[in-house]
Amino acid sequence: MRISISLILFSALSLFRANSATIQHGYDPTLSPNEAIDFLYQKALIEGGKLIVYSGGDGSKSRLALTSRFNQRFPGMNVKFIVNLSKYHDIDIDDQLANGTLIPSVAHLQTVHDFYRWKDEGKLMPFKPPHWDQIYPEIKDPEYYFTSLNIISFSPNALASDYESGNAPIEDLDFLDPKYKNRIVMTYPNDDDAVLYQFDKIISRYGWQYVEKLVAQNVTWVRGTGTPLVMINNGTISNGVTFTSGNSLAPAPDARVVARYPTKSWFLTWGQTAAIFRDAPHPAAAKLFIAWYLSDEIQNSTSVQWSSRMDISPKSGFKQVQDYPNTSPRDFIKFMLNRPHVEYLRFRFERLIGTPQGQSSLLDPNQ
Template identity: 45%
Template sequence: MTRALIHLTSILLLSSTAALAQVAPNARVERDGEGRTLPELYQAALKEGGTLEVLAGGDEVNQQDATVQAFKAAFPGVNIKVTVDLSKYHEGRIDQQLASKNVSTDVALLQTLHNFDRWKSQGALLPYKPVGWNQVPAKFKDVSGAYTGMLIYSFSNVSNVAATPADQAPLDAIDYLDPKWKGKIVLVYPNDDDAVLYQFYKIIQKYGWTYMDRLLAQDVRWVRGSATPIPTLLQEPGTVSFTTAFPLVPVPNLPLRFNVPRTDSFLTWAQTAAIFKDAKHPAAAKLFLSFLLSKEFQANAPFWPIRNDLPAPQGWKPLSEYNTNHTDFKAFMRDRATVERFRLQIERYIGTPQGPSPLVDGR
């Protein structure tokens, strides 16, 4: 199995393209905030022409391939280009475009949640309430529709059940300090990814800075990119991680399992999207956001659906029944002084991120 396939199947969208191709005909009864259905939005996008430009946060270039394939299958003739990079780098690109008044990005789909309110305050966003918007909890969206959460993402424990039965895998942060995990822990540099930095912020709040001293004594293998631990977990079955993601429903033929902590809180957030006011392809942008929020797409998402009217994946309870504060990460991201101060504190322990970027490592 190639590394690219592993990341495609394990991190973002494991959706059946064939199933998602039925989004357009099946969603006729739902309308967006402008009173239009997906088929009507599709016709508007066809008339508009051009190529929809989306900047999507991520750390593997192929993470959005399944989304693009499904969108094209559902809406033939609507061209789309999704560029994946770390959200913090997309932030800089977008700010430069706005400053130069030359906006080439139609849609931003990012982890850097603090940016959306800033861009709204600058008058840079186009208010839009996609199909399904009324089913998105208020805490995940702007009241005017300037931005909306599209997908629930989560980082937590992932282990290989071929070597470690799920009930024997570490779950709480303190479990990783057991000597039996020495040399077997693969973690993402927290000073390279704000979501992982948040995880460590919560750990230090609960266990104190002595946790870092004890963790470093475990000979942790630090890597760049939240998807990077997955190949190691597959190729070295005894390894474990809590700074990566894997679908809630097990992937056929892959022995990895996602587990939430026993008592610790864990990270969830809403990957959020917005359309820019000066977007060159607003009709296609509205179609894309409505596509992401459609029932069919959400039902195939790897984590919990963001819509209130859809059940949790098989074998899982609703997200509200777990120990995760869905909006705490956004509050953390908004407090940039705390984020940068904590990043430097962590860096004193583990140094600057080393190794190639997962986006340019030639895979």
């Protein structure tokens, strides 16, 4: 029996497309988001029910609530978040990939430039989770290799009572007011790229003179972006203020330390990026985690500041990220990809304020 070449090519192409769809989804894409999550959950259980996520952060307790929430939502699953600064996680991952000893199935990190590199090196697995089309296009890979799961922001923070009395700064220039001398606590910009980006935006507007004037305010420099909030909250820095920390967009009524967002100054937002590794020890569980994190349940929760999805309403009193003229997750990506500029800034700050000193925030029992 003679079979035409065109039929063979058509069959091969159809098979390739079917396999590609299977790789990208890992589930029937006609399923609803909840049905897809249930399907991935069953596959993850068959796989063994385990998952390790390398999670970028500077507080060892920062993922406890998420761990409990995931494991309760999916009985029989056991997710473990290993928290460390993203700039250390990526080194560990590179070493593991080189040695064939990969530990995490998922990386969820601030260092977005690593994901571009890992994609180019063929280290990532494409996955198109439910709600993919609703994710902001500038914070996801068009070929499904990585995506932001949430948008994080840093902004001015101070005691709620100080904001209520008008005795706390909101705009960049406010921090140079003499009344804030000895009250400012900041994360070392040469220890955290997100904080470095904040200073880069300030320098581009006001020049290095701003930094020199800020340093003259007798800033307390610390490690970790959560440390300023702890020190303001417990009174270590009396009536302390900062702009190098994130905070809830929906704080509890009795919250002592709250965030305010400037209208004239730039504030930081970035997409915390996640990807599944091609050689992930638990690929089904990894897909389940990403699909769940992008679900309505998590994207609407208080654990997420701004959603990565365009169809999720922002927290009360806030606008969608793209509606603010003074922030841009896309701009942060451009900054992170320009590694020579990042290194230049880091070393210039080292000359100005010294190398980061003090205990790692990961050892702080309050974080």
